[in-house]
Amino acid sequence: MRRLFNFRDSGRLIIGTISILTAACVSAAEAATDAPKVANSMLQGIDWVVLGIFFMLVIGIGLMASRSAGKNTSEFFLGGRGMPWWLLGVSMVACTFSCDTPNLVTGMCRMGGVVSNWGWWAFLITGMVTVFIYAGLWRRSKVMTDLEFYELRYSGKPAAFLRCFRSLYLGVFFNCLIMGTVTLAAIKIGAVIFGLDPLPSVIFASVGVVLYATLGGIKGCIWADFFQYSIAMFGAIYAAYIACQQPEVGGLTNLLKHPDVVGKLSWMPDFSNWLAWVPLLLIPVVVQWWAVWYPGAEPGGGGYIAQRMLAAKNEKNAIGATLFFNFMHYAIRPWPWIIVGLASIICYPQLADIKAQFPGISPAYLAHDIAYPVMISKLGPGFLGLVVASLVAAYMSTIGTHLNWGSSYAVNDFYKRFLKPNASEKELVMVGRLCTVLLMIIASTMALTFLESANQAFEILLLSGAGTGAIYILRWFWWRINAWTEIIAMIAATIVAFWIVLGLKTDGTIKFYVDSSAVSDRVLAIESPEMARTLSFQRAEMQPAIDKQKALLSKKVDAWKKANKESQAARDQARAAYDTLNVQIGQMEKNNSVLSLITDSAALINIANFKARLESDLLERENAKLAKANSKLAPDAKVALKTKAFSSIAAIIKGKTIYVYDTEIISLKFPVQLLICVFFVTIAWLGATFLSPGTNKATLRNFYRTCHPGGPGWRRVVEEAKADGENIDEKNLVSDWKMPIQILCIMLGCFAIYSSLFCIGNIIYGKTVGAIIMAVVAIASTVGLFFCFDKIGTED
Numbered sequence: 003m004r005r006l007f008n009f010r011d012s013g014r015l016i017i018g019t020i021s022i023l024t025a026a027c028v029s030a031a032e033a034a035t036d037a038p039k040v041a042n043s044m045l046q047g048i049d050w051v052v053l054g055i056f057f058m059l060v061i062g063i064g065l066m067a068s069r070s071a072g073k074n075t076s077e078f079f080l081g082g083r084g085m086p087w088w089l090l091g092v093s094m095v096a097c098t099f100s101c102d103t104p105n106l107v108t109g110m111c112r113m114g115g116v117v118s119n120w121g122w123w124a125f126l127i128t129g130m131v132t133v134f135i136y137a138g139l140w141r142r143s144k145v146m147t148d149l150e151f152y153e154l155r156y157s158g159k160p161a162a163f164l165r166c167f168r169s170l171y172l173g174v175f176f177n178c179l180i181m182g183t184v185t186l187a188a189i190k191i192g193a194v195i196f197g198l199d200p201l202p203s204v205i206f207a208s209v210g211v212v213l214y215a216t217l218g219g220i221k222g223c224i225w226a227d228f229f230q231y232s233i234a235m236f237g238a239i240y241a242a243y244i245a246c247q248q249p250e251v252g253g254l255t256n257l258l259k260h261p262d263v264v265g266k267l268s269w270m271p272d273f274s275n276w277l278a279w280v281p282l283l284l285i286p287v288v289v290q291w292w293a294v295w296y297p298g299a300e301p302g303g304g305g306y307i308a309q310r311m312l313a314a315k316n317e318k319n320a321i322g323a324t325l326f327f328n329f330m331h332y333a334i335r336p337w338p339w340i341i342v343g344l345a346s347i348i349c350y351p352q353l354a355d356i357k358a359q360f361p362g363i364s365p366a367y368l369a370h371d372i373a374y375p376v377m378i379s380k381l382g383p384g385f386l387g388l389v390v391a392s393l394v395a396a397y398m399s400t401i402g403t404h405l406n407w408g409s410s411y412a413v414n415d416f417y418k419r420f421l422k423p424n425a426s427e428k429e430l431v432m433v434g435r436l437c438t439v440l441l442m443i444i445a446s447t448m449a450l451t452f453l454e455s456a457n458q459a460f461e462i463l464l465l466s467g468a469g470t471g472a473i474y475i476l477r478w479f480w481w482r483i484n485a486w487t488e489i490i491a492m493i494a495a496t497i498v499a500f501w502i503v504l505g506l507k508t509d510g511t512i513k514f515y516v517d518s519s520a521v522s523d524r525v526l527a528i529e530s531p532e533m534a535r536t537l538s539f540q541r542a543e544m545q546p547a548i549d550k551q552k553a554l555l556s557k558k559v560d561a562w563k564k565a566n567k568e569s570q571a572a573r574d575q576a577r578a579a580y581d582t583l584n585v586q587i588g589q590m591e592k593n594n595s596v597l598s599l600i601t602d603s604a605a606l607i608n609i610a611n612f613k614a615r616l617e618s619d620l621l622e623r624e625n626a627k628l629a630k631a632n633s634k635l636a637p638d639a640k641v642a643l644k645t646k647a648f649s650s651i652a653a654i655i656k657g658k659t660i661y662v663y664d665t666e667i668i669s670l671k672f673p674v675q676l677l678i679c680v681f682f683v684t685i686a687w688l689g690a691t692f693l694s695p696g697t698n699k700a701t702l703r704n705f706y707r708t709c710h711p712g713g714p715g716w717r718r719v720v721e722e723a724k725a726d727g728e729n730i731d732e733k734n735l736v737s738d739w740k741m742p743i744q745i746l747c748i749m750l751g752c753f754a755i756y757s758s759l760f761c762i763g764n765i766i767y768g769k770t771v772g773a774i775i776m777a778v779v780a781i782a783s784t785v786g787l788f789f790c791f792d793k794i795g796t797e798d
Contacts, residue, residue: 049387056233056391057210060398063226075414075430078219078406080146080313087319089224090310091326093403096227097306098331099234100184100400104339104393109371111343115266116763117282119336123759124286125299129328130751131475133321134744136303138796139478140311141320142709148308149173149415152485154708155477157701160485165415167492172305173411176466178441181404182448187371188397189449191390193363194375199566200364204446211398212442215405216435220313223402230395235335237392240385241378242338245345248380254341258767262351263344265624269763275623277524277666285673292475293680295467302474306407317796325751333758337766339374346373361573364566365559365580401442409437465499468676469683480715484697490690494683502675511671512654514678516661524664526612528605531658537599538655544594551587558583596653596660609662613651616664699723706730712739740794747790754783 110118145151149172152165185204192203215223246254257263271279292301303311307324314320350356353368356376363372378389413434418425425433470491477483502511516525558580565576592598600606650665696702702719712735720731761776 046383046386048384049390052384052387053391053394056394059229060210060226060395061213063222063229066222066225075146075418075427075434078431078434080309081219081221081224083313084315085221085224085310085313085319086315087322087326089228090314090319090323091330092231093224093227093399094307094310094323094327095330095335096231096234096396096399097403098327098400099231099335099396100187103396104238104342104374105187105190105371107336107339108343108346108374108377109369111266111340112347112370112373114282116269116340116344117271117278119269119340120271120282120286121290122299123332123336123756124283124291126328126332126752126755127287127291127748128299128301129324129332130748130755131301132303132307133324133328133751134747134791134794135741136478137311137320137324138317139709139711140303140308141314141317143312144708145312146414147312147410148304149411152488155697155701155705156485157698158485160489161697162419164485164488166420169411169415169419171492173408173415174441174444177404177408177411178445178448181401181441181445184397184400184404185446185449190363190372191375191393194360194372194379199563200450204450207394207397208401208442208446210394211401212405212439215402216438219431219434220309220406223399223406224310224313226402227399230399233388234392234396234399237389237395238335238338241381241389241392242341242345244381244385245342245349245377248345248349250349251345254766255768257341257345257348260348262347266344266347267767269760272623274626277521277669281669281673285676289673289680290676291471293468293471294676295470295474300474301471302478304474306403309407309410321796328751329755329758333755333762336759337762341766342374342377346377350376361577365562365577365584401445404445405438405441406434408441409434412437412441465502465675465679466495468495468499468679469681470495470687472684473687476715478709478711479713481702481719482691482696482715484691484694486694487687487691491683491687494686495679498679498682502678506675508668508671509654511674511678512663512668513656514674515670516654516656516663516667517659521663521667521670524616524667526608526662528608528660528662529658530602530605530660533600533602533605534655534658534660537596537660540599541594541596544590548587548590548594551583551590555580555583555587596655597651597662600653600660605660609651612662616650703728703730710735712736713741714739743790743793747787747794750783750787750790754780754787757783 107119110121140148143151143154145154149165149169152168153161155161156164185207188207189200189203192198192200192206196203196206198206245251246257251257251260258267271282273279291299295301295304300307307327310323311320314323350359350373353370356372357363357368360376360379375393378386378393381389413430417433418430422429470488473483473488473491477487506514515521517527558576562573562576562580565572597609600609651662652665653660653662655661699719699722703723706716706719706723707730710731710733712731712733714736716731717736720736723730757776757779761773761780764770764773764776
């Protein structure tokens with residue numbers, strides 16, 4: 003094993019690399035050619051040349067970085083702590099520029115319009131908090147990973163347990179779930195562009211990144227990120243340009259005037275309808291950013307963002323890297339993806355349109371997020387290869403970072419800390435490389451089995467960390483937070499998340515608020531205990547038959563996959579069988595819905611009047627919205643809206659009452675689930691904090707002496723140390739706390755980046771005045787930001 007990683011023998015290494023790549027490519031090619039008539043690759047010779055050059059350059063970067071990466075764990079996981087801000091900033095933004103992110107944004111734009119991007123735009127606040135508060139603190143800690151922080155900040159066996167458990171939970175399970183969603187996007191791209199089945203798509207996508215991440219460590223990942231981000235950004239912009247040139251679209255101007263797109267252009271919600279702006283804007287901005295742990299946007303920093311900050315030359319470079327990352331991530335990148343998403347609405351209004359043109363896509367993967375790879379398939383030879391290379395680059399940059407980050411947890415916080423404390427540096431590097439390969443296998447397995455869409459994974463990740471975010475903020479500034487606080491929060495968050503996802507589900511969550519006064523104008527309550535009891539009995543009788551058909555539907559997917567390798571006729575026959583059964587299930591569910599089972603004449607009259615009122619309100623809102631956009635509602639659009647008003651009715655039974663409701667109130671489902679999680683988890687960890695013994699004095703004093711966070715939350719520790727003859731606050735940061743001016747910097751940073759984002763949006767929309775106003779706000783905020791930051795300074 004040691005000889006395998008002897009990098010002086012470069013010839014053997016290069017030959018081995020080529021052998022692995024060749025074997026993987028042959029395997030994928032053989033899998034792809036099993037059904038040449040079913041789904042042929044859209045790539046031509048020039049496209050393959052572009053992809054080949056790209057892979058050679060990326061692997062070359064890994065080989066070059068391998069010379070220093072194998073020296074020790076500091077080099078392998080932190081690049082020797084000597085990385086500059088600009089390189090780290092590009093690496094951060096490249097990591098978050100994954101091939102599943104364009105899919106996610108496209109799906110959001112298709113279903114909820116541009117405004118739905120506030121679900122992730124709100125995390126800018128978290129990013130700015132990291133820049134101006136936590137970047138410096140992390141760099142001062144000088145830990146190898148953010149999990150090593152636990153035994154710097156907390157004490158005893160609880161701290162050790164926390165570090166051990168989270169090294170496996172975050173480094174393996176959670177990390178592989180993230181990589182699985184990214185790999186799922188690669189599978190969808192492989193199906194559309196290459197005509198590949200899922201398994202060969204995973205092989206093609208993962209071999210290159212595993213090689214350079216294994217060989218070059220974090221330094222290889224960071225330099226590869228720099229190269230890959232340039233390609234990825236160019237590919238995204240060019241894909242947006244080509245999307246606007248499609249005959250169905252007819253240019254950017256026509257895109258923005260198309261009736262199917264006009265209603266989805268606004269990046270701010272309809273403030274006349276609280277059901278639109280509360281879940282889309284208020285909850286993300288007021289609650290989500292601080293309450294939720296999400297990779298890349300952790301409250302208090304953490305994860306691979308902390309890893310990059312720890313790799314910086316000094317505190318100033320750590321701050322500069324995170325600031326540059328947030329600007330590029332939120333202000334520059336979104337618009338190319340948004341344009342492609344909007345154009346896809348015109349080219350493929352329904353999923354059925356995508357299915358008709360791409361029959362080789364598995365029924366399990368047919369969702370709105372697949373519209374992005376479908377749109378880029380329209381590119382011409384050469385450029386298609388370049389844009390596909392950009393998506394491969396986006397995939398590799400994200401996976402490479404997560405592989406190195408996850409293996410750093412497994413090696414530094416589990417293997418070295420608990421299994422073999424005396425392991426040599428070379429052995430630890432070797433274990434890190436083996437873990438890198440293992441993590442990729444686990445992530446690929448997740449992508450090939452149960453994951454189905456980017457939106458699905460996004461909600462799972464948010465809920466599983468809900469309620470814990472405040473801890474990661476407070477643990478730096480309040481001495482009372484201890485290891486038990488985080489342990490109980492993890493347990494509570496897991497229990498509550500499983501209860502919501504598997505127990506409450508959608509209907510159970512709606513029952514929480516369907517009878518509240520907040521939604522009373524969108525709900526019709528029918529008080530009838532006998533009818534409620536009868537309908538509940540009827541639904542319970544029919545449900546087993548529906549469940550049986552759903553189980554059969556999953557077998558139809560497997561049958562389709564098998565038929566897809568046989569012939570086009572077999573594939574089409576299997577797809578028809580799947581579609582037929584899917585329609586039957588839909589009809590069965592509709593027939594078994596509460597609304598369909600209501601037969602009482604008086605209730606039906608009330609429901610009809612309720613429908614008419616909702617239809618009238620809906621038409622009035624849409625007319626007002628389109629009037630602001632200087633557009634008129636066409637007659638066919640009115641018919642569509644009437645249909646929407648009719649189809650947006652649903653009903654649910656709660657106790658002895660039947661509630662008929664406008665399905666628009668379902669938009670409150672996730673915010674309510676989030677608030678439930680935050681409430682119960684916060685109660686749990688607050689109780690644990692006050693009931694459990696605190697961290698011992700020696701650990702608290704050492705932590706403060708190392709990181710000196712300052713603030714009133716540490717006054718007691720500082721004063722007790724002073725009474726014992728120890729001065730742990732030499733900079734007097736308890737009294738001279740920089741937090742007020744840091745908060746001002748956070749606000750100015752948010753203004754600068756959000757106004758830059760909307761300035762670009764106004765330019766694209768052709769709104770010159772709005773663009774100028776946003777540009778002035780951005781410039782003024784930036785000037786004020788640097789003026790205020792000079793007053794904070796750094797400790798370099």
